[in-house]
Amino acid sequence: MKPREDFAELGAASPKPDLKDPRVVLSLLETDQVVAAKQQTRFGRRTLSPGIKILLWGLRVYVVVMFVLVVVSVIRATHSAP
């Protein structure tokens, strides 16, 4: 495998690269930047520890409660508006 710099500079060395040549396009992109390559791979689900689950649920409850309170404050402001 050629070193990364060599490939990058291969495309860059051309004053006007021929981007119709797929090899030139591939020499300028990292593998995961190519749409087709990215579509074929996933990082996959991570394991959520109990601590992380508690954190996420806690923050979810926090958001729901806060949104309710925003609605309450809006209703209150509506009724107190002249």
Add this chain to the structure above:
Amino acid sequence: MTGRKQDSETGSFGSARPTTEIAASSPAAGDLVGLLTHEDVDRARDRWRVTRARWQGRGAQRFRPLRVLWLLVGPGVLVFLGENDAPSMLSYSATGARFGIGFFIPFVVLTFLIGLVVQEMTVRLGAVSHRGHAELIFDRFGKFWGFFSMGDLVIGNFLTLITEFIGIRAGLGFFGIRPVVAVGVGLVAVVGAITTGRYWTWERITLGLAIFNGLFIPAAILAHPDWPGVGHALLTWTPLPQGRAAEILLLILADIGATVTPWMIFFQQSAVVDKGMQPRDIRAGRFDTLLGATLAAIFAIAAILATAPLFHHGIDASQFQGAQFAEALAPWIGHVGAALFALGIFEAGIVAAIAISTSSAYAFGEVTGTGHSLNRPVRDAWPFYSTLLGSTCAAAALVLIPHAPLEFVVLTVNVIAVLAMPPALAFLILLVNDRDVMGEHVNGFWENAAGIVVTVLLVGVGIAFGVTTVFPKLLGG
């Protein structure tokens, strides 16, 4: 590249991993040759410019960094100037009009430092993973948490989009332009920016518009601010705001929400990916983010300074909307200053409408697995462009409904942004500490400490808001 290709029997996907492997040197290069898209070619063109600027620069050391930075600046400046949007500039204006020069000047600087800590993480996440934020949340945490996260984003983005069109209408309303025409101008700007079919062109057009956020600077200068007072406030955080604690807390919340919001995380990460940034560009991405935060902080402070005369002359601005600020300012900063202020609100709405609608479209495309790049032609990514235009048109139409109670949307949109931020930050911090995604670019101790402090601070401010809502008399409200 072993295991990267989709398993044809099980339909499962290969494992992604953090890598800087060039596609041409990948074992899958032969397969990829026939699968390249318009998006890949455009992105390769952008990468060629950056690589060539670095390569050529070896003979011209002095200008090399500037040339490279010019090519890589974009997402960071756009996200911060986009967040200096109509409701944000109105929050800063209300702050200046209510409390003048004092505590809130350094406080605004602090909020941008908070924003900087958050957005720097999105740069690394995008440059290393080459995936958008919504895509990574669905991928790593599953659909259950993904849909919750998307729910927060969709609600926040749509409400904010409405306020951008309120700002557009109010800004042009100062010049006597009818609401339907003003809203039409906003729509044309959004459509015009995306019809180029190139991320690079879209980014430069939007950057060109965003720089007019600086209109608040001449407006501030025309207000003849007390510069020693500004310096004193920056150094001492005084004078402290006087008045009802509940009102002060609401402005604190609104000013934080004017700087850190969930859409910024989703937008900048997706823009970094669409721009084609790579791990070697992270330093430039950090500079881009710092530049954006600095410019936005200066413009935000300028809005506070521009409206400070209302405080000094005892004018009650508590019920003011965009154009009313400009009209009230005219006797103190002149018609030209007021016009600049109104144009600034208009510009803030336009740029934010472009950025926020794009953020929604990116997230939609990432979640549904459909094309989601501004480098794609409309025929290849019509769901992406439909989401972008559909959300924009719906928000624009709502603003034109007579007597719609939209003032409450303006008042609460920044508050909602702050309240929705802690879960978004939790996902961000978890992702950026995920070695399977980030490899060597995971957060260090100080980055985690800063991220956790910001999250705890936002939760604390949110709880304070909750307490004052449930017990309005507790803080003298």
